[in-house]
Amino acid sequence: MNATIARQHDESWRARFQEWWFRCRSWIGFLFILPWFAGFVIFDLMPFAYNLYLSFTDYQIGTQGAPPWIGLENYLEIFTKDKLFSKSMYNTVYYLGFSVPLRLIFAFLIALLLNMRVRGMELYRTLFYVPSVVPLVAATLIFAGLLNTRYGLFNHVFLLVGLPPVRWLSSPDWIKPSLIILSLWGFGAQMIIFLAGLQSIPSDLYEAVAIDGGGGLRRLRHITLPLMTPTIFFNLLIGVIGGFQIFAQVFVMVGVDGGPLGAGLVYMMHVYNKAFRDFEFGYAAALSVILFSIIFALTVALVYTSNRWVFYGDGAEDAA
Amino acid sequence: MYSLRLLRVILALGMLLTLAAAPSAAQDCDGDVIELEFMNWWGAAREPLMNEVIMHFEAENPCIRVINQVQPWDNRSELLATAAASSNPPSIIMTTRPETYQFAIQGLIIPIDAFVEDQGTDLNVFYAGEVGIQYWNGELYGLPMPTAGGLTSMFLYNKTMLREAGFDAENPPETWQEMQAMAEAITQGDALGIDVMGIQMHSSNLDEAFVSWLYTNGGRYVSDDARTLTFNSEAGIETLAWMLSFANDINGGIENERDFFQDTSFTEGDHPWYDNQLAFMPINTSVFGHYNNNDPDGYANADHWGVMLRPYNGDNPDGAHAGITGYGFSGGWAYTIPRAHPPEIQEAAYKFAEFIGVHPQGGCAFLFAQSRPAPVKECNENPAYYDANPHWGTVLEGLATDTPIPITPVQGQIAEVIRGHIEEAFFGMKSAADALNEAAAEGQAILDEFWAEFDADM
Structure with a gap:
């Protein structure tokens, strides 16, 4: 009881x-x-x-008390007088326009290779990921050596095969391509995400294509690519956001002025120079607000358009 | 047993002495020892030298303790800006001349005239140009440091290379024209650009190189009151046009010149100078110490290298050997004192600044150990310098040709504008005249805006 x-x-x-x-x-x-x-x-x-x-003040280093309120003056100056604003924005978009797609394609292709059933695959995966754990500054210094006009490996190989040497870091035409080449080095993180996406694709889908007589290209086009679109979208988004904020590698490779004719002066470098070289913190704050707005707008646009090309497997793409 | 007793007696005596000494030290310092945080960039081989200086200072000033805070060179501006603007900045900092002016106008550092008077510091011990450039708006903000002078007035030259090219190594070029003839004979190219360079015309700061050459052509950067830019004069345009033709005709363009020095450093010892690939090199006075560190045998051989004054335009009657001081980032360093501290710390900081500025065991010893000149005349008159630096006579001659440049707190921005236009001229995008006229117009607008605000505040 x-x-x-x-x-x-x-x-x-x-x-x-x-x-x-x-x-x-x-x-x-x-x-x-x-x-x-x-x-x-x-x-x-x-x-x-x-x-x-x-960003609405004239805050400079050492300003005592509340910084003087100047309204939109910083923004007006940026859009009407600041030549380096448009130059640094152009350089950043140029870098972004090439580095993000190239890195995506490169990481995706390597992930496809690493998704094959081959003996010792774990070793290959480790080897391809290792560059991503090399500190960025160290990797940049290594590339600066490789790209050295006189003593770098790249130009000596060019000479061996009868090509003219390239002034990678001393010619304004080659600074941005050099930075884009460097950006490919750290593809490992994206590759791992692609690899995880590839491994989550059900094998019965591939078997179905095989039964229908489809080859490797068909499998890639009709199964892999559509099912990988959420992963591609994620990597694209992260790539765009990160690309706009490129700083350390440029800082190390070409310095705060952005190399010859400022060809490598990226947006974040301009913000840095305004804050820590000219000590105009209010102006630098306005520049960073503009950058935030651009990244935010682009992210919204990407998310909005993603309904049209990203396959989530829940019918969302059909709704669009 | 006996030794144990003896040990006890010694220990007891030691404790008694310590106890007796402690109150007396405290009494000397009024119970307080002032700690100074010394933010500086005297790294590498200079750090132990500075520690030695601090030890001597503390021996003379037992109530002041100096903490030597050597900073990394990377992100220097960022570190300095945040430290200076914080509510608890270091007690004494190393600043460049534009930074000194910038911090002065923003009230972050204090003028030191009152301390100079109280301590009876004789400013005449300095070269007039060295101390003169530390004044802003009639007030003195720092005691000068080395590297202010001797920054652009001298060249190192390789006597061995001159002899091999058939020139008289004991008579280095005096004029642009003589130097150009030698450069043409010495410079050699290969498939990758320049293999052997006659003369390094400029460092990475094109504007500073231009202004340095400008003064050897009788030109001036700015008016004496620092209100009107004058570098786009006839002499200025002639100077830049000559630099452009030199770079293009002899060195094959600015890209060739930059490639030649890419990833090399005189400090690190991988510079073309050490491999006899460069005959003439503009120097600042830090190179003697670095040369001695990296290639002691070469440095000791006075028949292998020499020091000459910066050549002048032989076709211009106003041309003369000259150097500039306090123009840009690398010139006119000083020890300055932040405002945020109480007066006793500021006073102690001044005492330390004075010691490392003028004291024989301070700045004099510190600089002598690096074979580089001091801003104090008497230090440089030490006869031992002639043994430490075989070309010491020319170094002193070079210092005497230095001209202080009047600048304002917006100098950094103006220099950036000039650098941009001159670089465009080097890349063939505009003529020398257009580059300088456009730079002067833009620079003058920055200067006018500054003076308008400054005058309104006064």
């Missing part, structure tokens, strides 16, 4: 706990994301809001 009462008591407590848990589950969920959310507010949102405020 007592045991029954105790069991009923226990079950009643369990039921009440489950009911409470059910009611509060969303709050508990919020509790779990609170550390991230607090970090986001303190380290992202608040600095962003402050940066936005600074």
